[in-house]
Amino acid sequence: MQQNGFHTFAQRWLPQVEAEMRALLSWEDPQVAPLYQMMAYHLGWVDQTFRPGDFPAGKRVRPLFCLMACEAVGGDPSKALPAAAGVELLHNFSLIHDDLQDGDETRRHRPTVWRLWGAAQAINVGDGMFALAYAALLQLAERGVPDGVVLQAVARFNQACQALTEGQYLDMRFEQQERVTVSEYMRMIRGKTASLIAASLALGGLLGGGRADQVEGLARFGESIGLAFQIRDDILGIWGDPGVTGKPVGNDILREKKSLPLLHALAHPRVGERLQRLLQEAVTPAGLPAIMALLEEAGSRPFAEQELVSLHQAGVRSLEEALGVHATSSPLMALADELLQRQA
Amino acid sequence: MQQNGFHTFAQRWLPQVEAEMRALLSWEDPQVAPLYQMMAYHLGWVDQTFRPGDFPAGKRVRPLFCLMACEAVGGDPSKALPAAAGVELLHNFSLIHDDLQDGDETRRHRPTVWRLWGAAQAINVGDGMFALAYAALLQLAERGVPDGVVLQAVARFNQACQALTEGQYLDMRFEQQERVTVSEYMRMIRGKTASLIAASLALGGLLGGGRADQVEGLARFGESIGLAFQIRDDILGIWGDPGVTGKPVGNDILREKKSLPLLHALAHPRVGERLQRLLQEAVTPAGLPAIMALLEEAGSRPFAEQELVSLHQAGVRSLEEALGVHATSSPLMALADELLQRQA
16 A cells, blocks of 8 residues: 555656656757757666667656655645756766766666766766756746745755765765775765755655654655665675676675675674775685675674664654654655665 | 956955855865865865965956946945855866866866866866855845845856856867857857856846846846957967967967867868868977968958957947946956956
8 A cells, every 4th residue: 555655656746757857958059959968868868869768767766755745744746846856857967977986887777978978078967967956946936936935945955965075075085095984984875865865855845835843854754764775775785686686796895895784894893804804905706705704794784784774763753753643654654665675 | 547446346355255165165074074175275275285375266257247246236245245156166166177078187387176186076076066156145045135036146047057068068069070160169158158257247236236137238248258258268379478378379279279260260261171171180389380371361360359349349338238327437347358458
């Protein structure tokens, strides 16, 4: 029933989110059309020759959270459509730049923007989408949302943008940094992942006419779920089923990605030093079992799973504070559960 | 007297623009301090080890235009300080990304951000400054500017951001494109250079309480002066005095930069084809005189100078429409004149 509620909601509203984004990616001057077509490619609407198609485009989790939060406080989700489009555009701006920063050549089984059109254009395609994300938010003023509320929405959105770049800074610095603590790591994912999910929910609550305490409760729910979502990603990156994830077992260990389980094991009094020595040289598939055994010895998987459960519980409490008895039956809860139970 | 008015204004207000920007580049969490310190480096406030200093930082033309426009319509420039900070931060975001896109290793005699901290961090430093530029605009709401006016200001600013990325797209595409017409070129510099200068003036006029027709007149003045400013740059890039510009004669020809004079000559019925042949191979200093002779034959320098004069005149007319008899004595006119007469 919960699952059903969530999918019904998505089927009804996601086409409208797409329409809202499409309207922003239009152009008057044909000279600049390819700039917007490169964005459309990244969003899954056209192929690399700009012919229309229907390509994998991500789950649109942030707009869903935004629109559901709006409805959860008694608002009409259509009022929040510009904000839903804005958070999704911001998320995708960050992916375009992230792919370039990480040197990732594919995303959702297609070549990344920088791989097709070069680094310089990819930077600018991201920048253009960043500007369009604000343009989306500013559309609220055209839909009868009072000026003061639009400004609050833009300010909240702006804080998330800033937090996102802070998280991204930390993520890239950690790659160069020998020791990263669990608490530094949590700070990083709070900026890089949780802040925009929190903002998506807060914007929905605000535009739905929620009380200030409801808006803050929704934001805390979003932050907890965002953090838990990232930790779920970290667990799957090491112990995910290759048949489902499409990536080898221990993939994040082979990439020496400083994700939560690895940082936990490195900080472990008995295991840390031995693990550090194994990581000093490049990790090969042959060296993987020894590292996995150390993670096992440190209890890093149960640690991460316990963190995830605690964050999920904290999120549920925040949602109950915001919505009272309606929290459990809300599609927000169903979407959060789905995100945290996914296998890939 | 005009020059004097402009310098007095700058001496009085530029320290306050710097203070406004400094307040935005602060951080609560010491972990993310280096992100803001990299921004401070680019802005000329610290050296590459983040020790405070006073380094060349650009002319702050956009904030000056913004604050002068505010005063010109009878407003208190201090009301427009957040907007002045915002346009300067946006300009500098675009420079950080531009340096990386062009592979430029120095700016204002110092290594560029990407040269010091790598491409990935430089992208993110720019992104962070982009977010801070909007944060600057949003400060207007804290200074007693009515919500509706703040929203108008943010919307105008957002349009300029979008135009900037369109201009940047065209600039990069022109490098790959065999034929670029003069009108395509004008479209590019309208986005890349003129739109933000126009917005700087419009924001000042808006925040100074100017009438709608004054705001539009100031924007048109800014657009004309911005276009003229870029053409002045193009002329100096080819015929500038090396003793003043610090660059060799014909520098933009050696770089095969598709600036206005070169595009004019390429479109010239008698000269175009011969010039095209000379440009098919890499231009060397030995090959330069032949190309310069073709530009001379095509009359490309007088053409560019005439464009500059026409744009300047159009700008003056727009300023007169906006300010009436006060236009001539306005420091806006003095600043525009200074920009268009500079030798480097």
